[in-house]
Amino acid sequence: MGYDPENPMKDRITDIGPPHYERFFPQVIKDNYGKWLYHEIVRPGVLKHVSESGAECYTVRVASARLISIEHIREMCDIADKHCDGILRFTTRNNAEFMVDDEAKVQPLLDDLASRGNKFPVGGTGASVSNMVHTQGWVHCHTPATDASGVVKAVMDEIFDYFVEMKLPAKCKMALACCINMCGAVHASDIAILGIHRKPPMVDNEAITGVCEIPLAISACPLGAIKPAKVTLENGDEIKSVKVNAERCMFCGNCYTMCPAMPLADPEGDGCAILVGGKVSASRTGATFSKLVIPFLPNNPPRWPEVVQAVKKILEAWAKNARKYERIGEWAERIGWERFYEKCDIPFSDKSIDDYRLAYDTWRTTTQFKFTSHIK
Amino acid sequence: MGYDPENPMKDRITDIGPPHYERFFPQVIKDNYGKWLYHEIVRPGVLKHVSESGAECYTVRVASARLISIEHIREMCDIADKHCDGILRFTTRNNAEFMVDDEAKVQPLLDDLASRGNKFPVGGTGASVSNMVHTQGWVHCHTPATDASGVVKAVMDEIFDYFVEMKLPAKCKMALACCINMCGAVHASDIAILGIHRKPPMVDNEAITGVCEIPLAISACPLGAIKPAKVTLENGDEIKSVKVNAERCMFCGNCYTMCPAMPLADPEGDGCAILVGGKVSASRTGATFSKLVIPFLPNNPPRWPEVVQAVKKILEAWAKNARKYERIGEWAERIGWERFYEKCDIPFSDKSIDDYRLAYDTWRTTTQFKFTSHIK
């Protein structure tokens, strides 16, 4: 049967939602739903949950590139069929999890995974770096200032040990977003990579008529940097367009989102900022925004060495200096941001000083500071 | 000789500044300037400073109404002449200080002071309530929403013990300002009383022409609540005036400051707000703003019983519950503001929720809160 283009509404089914989750529970989870008593991390990547009933569920977490093929998914299915009664799941950070109900089944599963090259590294639990939440980048999106999957691959290759081992002071939640829309959880991550533009939009006068509602383009700009303008095209036509006061532009890209004739992207202008110290959980300290500590690193495909090294440096400075259970931001708050910059060997610039809406609340309004190397 | 109105510029002296401070130093201070080694608080109101040279300076601090007469000052001079080689000083909180260079001279001085009725209470040092920084109120200013000296007198009478004894967890720095211009240090005080208006300005159309520049009045309003208007006076003249959108008014009084024809003052509208938890010193925690915890109490002269009781309740709740060295705001931060309201038995209202410029930063963006009686 299938879809009949002649008869699009025939037998149409809508609004049925997703399949019910219970259909996909492994038996041990169905039986022990809401009855779990405690868990252990048996080894990196392997969780053991114990139920009030005494039942056990072993979970093996494997990394995933997230941008994966159906062939790859089918291979996951093969594994799950072989070891896990045909069930697997994905985590909120895009790792895959294979569950078994018996300790004896763990090692065969691990062996199988290990036998498949670099496709299924086991890890990401406990005091580790888990998978990076990330976005589309050049593989799919229209507004990116950097790539996503490639940068993530380059970074995770370099800090791989921290995924497969648990040797950090606490969890490190990383993220990447390819533009300041921040589809990745950049604004509240321990370490985040953020694609940013640094050149004001061009105005494509030849194209603007038709693709863009001028008043919308103007009102898109939060800083009023866009004004209406009359311009004469090469063919002599006078049209309504806009002009941009580059001095007032903060490169947010909202104009481009609203008006395709105002592109910002540029090979030299675009690159990555590094933000650190955000978190989401309310454990110990409440949810916290990430702070922009490195305003710009160039896009240097395919391996973004500057970005990779910056991330690694921060990660390792934290690993070396923080107390147990202290997330990166908690550590920075305790030692003071001036000390953070020093420990991480990051140069400070006025780019990291807020000058947006709520800026005043971030100014240092106390004589309490440390005499770091920043003070000559 | 004296001033000659016929010849105002004759022998005119200007820009000579204040007398040099050194002229007024007691000998022991002149001799030990910059050489002080340590101090002790011998008893409430009596400080002992010891110099590297071994010299000692005893200081007796006495309360002052601040609004004082020259007869009162002359009486102070008599005391200083008798005990202190003709020198006295005033503190940054408007207390007077009498200094002697020998322990033996302290008791006679204290006895003398005590013999003069309630004019010279000794205290205000250490973990006490010192004098209240305050302002003019109805004795001199044109914009007050409450009195100053009278409220201070009423409050200090009631909590007098806390001035003459040192039995609080820390210093308590109090202030009063009779309008939101806050000439008293209300915005950074442990407990502060603030005169506030609650009725929008009236427009005195009969008077506005001449006394007021309309554009200035309009631009005075931070919320754009004042608009130009044409009105017809009783005599039939049509004049330019303004009208106020009362819904948008936040009663800041800036319009009245700029335009005398826009009075706000009102017997029922005006009254006092109570702010708490501010501090200035960087000791332990940095300088902090006071928070508005009681939005309004009525003006009830001559003794403002509601204000007095509110202040006392907060003071004593803090005294009872805080740790040593914890200023009021530090205590409130540690226990949480919800608990503060409970401990002080103050009702909470949405008036204490910020909705001005930087409001978002004060919203609770965490699940971390306590289940106080506020949660039904």
Add this chain to the structure above:
Amino acid sequence: MPKHDTPLMDELEKGPWPSFVSDLKRQAEKNPECWDILGQMELSYKDKITHWKHGGIVGVFGYGGGIVGRYSDSPDKFPGVAHFHTVRLNQPSSKFYSTEMLRKVCDLWEKHGSGMTNMHGSTGDMVLLGTRTEELEPLFFDLTHELKWDLGGSGSNLRTPSCCLGKARCEWACYDTQAACHTLTMHYQDEIHRPAFPYKFKFKFSGCANDCVASAARSDFAVIGTWRDNIRINQDEVKKYISGELKAGGGIADSFGAFDIKKDVIGHCPTGCMWMEGGDLKIDDAECTRCMHCINVMPRALRPGVDQGATIMMGAKAPILDGAQLATMVIPFVKPTADNDFEDLIEVIEKAWDWWMEFGKNRERIGETMQRVGLPSFLRVMEVEPIPQHVKEPRCNPYVFWEAAEVEGGWDRDIKEFRERHKM
């Protein structure tokens, strides 16, 4: 057989982390358009800009969301990705799958699309990456008929809700996150599929303050589990942590050395409400803010209380345009339950929507509307009594908006009568 030279992409086949490049190549054997994905990406790697055109409005009939249109700016070079639309399938709550179902999705996508996916999108959808416009209706037909599965959200509508795995495999879930997520997803199919809002709106459900679905940072409406009574303590197990018999955090790190209950647990407690007394761990629960830290560190000794429920937070979002927002605590405690189809949540949601749909500006997230009108006004809209828990601290400026009704005598005054008492 590679269609394009991709020396830059090939570099990303090296290293221990799974390679999406190798994967693309593998898939290209079955779906040759994958060569063009690789080719166009290689070009982006060279040019350092995206090669996707701006926007592209496509969809399935009757739905205003679920598909993100995308067109190549170099369709001649890369015809396989000339159209490259994304299809968002609404994932089942907390993303458990039977291989049977997954394989069906794979087959569907092999037939109708590129064979490449995101497992999963940041909002939570299963994202099928790249297909042509003419495939959309057939795909949707097969999806709904054969898989009995539906699209998720995109555009100015309710986005696909998501949740932590909660009671399915976690001992800390204080309400049933999956049931809440699924029930509301089903309840709001219309809002998910047909944009009627000023901008996007997201639900996320976490079972406890650890917030494993990042709801406090990434959803307009976040429901986060908590409890009202006392942490359950098993003192015997406490002693086992102290003696080293049990590992901190169930073995959260291999590098932590000896357990130190004073430093590791009590020392990190944000409220300082814990102490040791004669070998027993004591908690002054009235002062506890249920941050989860102590429970996280000693999962066998401590458990959330039994009077469980959730806190409702609202308004989180990314920075466009006024700056990012974390969610704001709106309702301290509700008991969301499948017994009443989560009507407590529905009531709150609809109150917020009714208002936001009327007063929210175009492309204004509810958090921004909240900021624009102020929290006091928002609480009035929500008919929530203002409590100190709504703020970190009381306001420090004196600029209170009084209402006429609150002030004795109201606002109508007679300037003449005033001038009798107070001359100019």
Add this chain to the structure above:
Amino acid sequence: MPKHDTPLMDELEKGPWPSFVSDLKRQAEKNPECWDILGQMELSYKDKITHWKHGGIVGVFGYGGGIVGRYSDSPDKFPGVAHFHTVRLNQPSSKFYSTEMLRKVCDLWEKHGSGMTNMHGSTGDMVLLGTRTEELEPLFFDLTHELKWDLGGSGSNLRTPSCCLGKARCEWACYDTQAACHTLTMHYQDEIHRPAFPYKFKFKFSGCANDCVASAARSDFAVIGTWRDNIRINQDEVKKYISGELKAGGGIADSFGAFDIKKDVIGHCPTGCMWMEGGDLKIDDAECTRCMHCINVMPRALRPGVDQGATIMMGAKAPILDGAQLATMVIPFVKPTADNDFEDLIEVIEKAWDWWMEFGKNRERIGETMQRVGLPSFLRVMEVEPIPQHVKEPRCNPYVFWEAAEVEGGWDRDIKEFRERHKM
């Protein structure tokens, strides 16, 4: 003999705190206008509003400040206060007085004014409260000729600077606050007396972080003493505090009970940089933020370091109009000294003034101008290198203003050339 019935005012004669009402009555014997002060205040106590008219511009010739004009709205009833202008005398630094000088002021004010004063005004002036317009010039003549004393500031000018008593009687002053205050007061007589600024500007000088003149909250330009090296520790004295031989805070409270160095000192240290080691108190000075707490509690054991100087903070103010501001740390360390007439301070002040006088709006305090242009721009103006010490934390939004010169290739781009690579 009382001129008016003042039952409400009379109530304020009771109680242990000194009574300004009794004092007014006493002064009324010499200056009968005091009866009218009492009378008009009584009326205010009845009417619950002020009875002073708005404003009143008066002054002495050639000065734009120092006098605040005030007129009664009921001059018929209270002729003694029909005019009631305030005269601000610039107090000597830190307010020591010889009785000889004070008596001269009293005589002056008995002759030319009401006999009532504020000792002192909130800014620091000696405030003479209430005189008639025609007395102003004679008073000023006598003040300058006989007392060799001058007026302080009011209006849009430099306000009377003020300072803590510092080295005069305090062991903690890290620079000479009095000398700084006096030198700058003399240096800027013109700025104090002749308004040339957009709005008022205040200097305050505190010798250490205790900030006894509240400079961090109440001055546009605050200089607060600090040190760069190590806290001086006398371990023998530390032990005396621990043993109870010495009293905490020199005897700061009578109710504190036993001294507990762990709780009272180490436990309150904001940086956690102190610890006990074998009976000795240790400080990791590099981590100390010189908050003064430990020194305050153990004045005989601990002292500020010897490499002393000051931090410059700017922009504090009351709430009108954008909300109150606390001072912002601008220059972490200078060594203000009379040896060079405080030229380090003067340089900073004048840089700020030059800019503020050019760019500040009318009635905009410098703190507000700083907020309007942003801290990065302000630091550029001040030619101060931006350092992390300028902020509590780095920005969390990504909205950085890049300049063309910082970006490779600048901002001039060719849309055509771009379109060759990226078609619409």
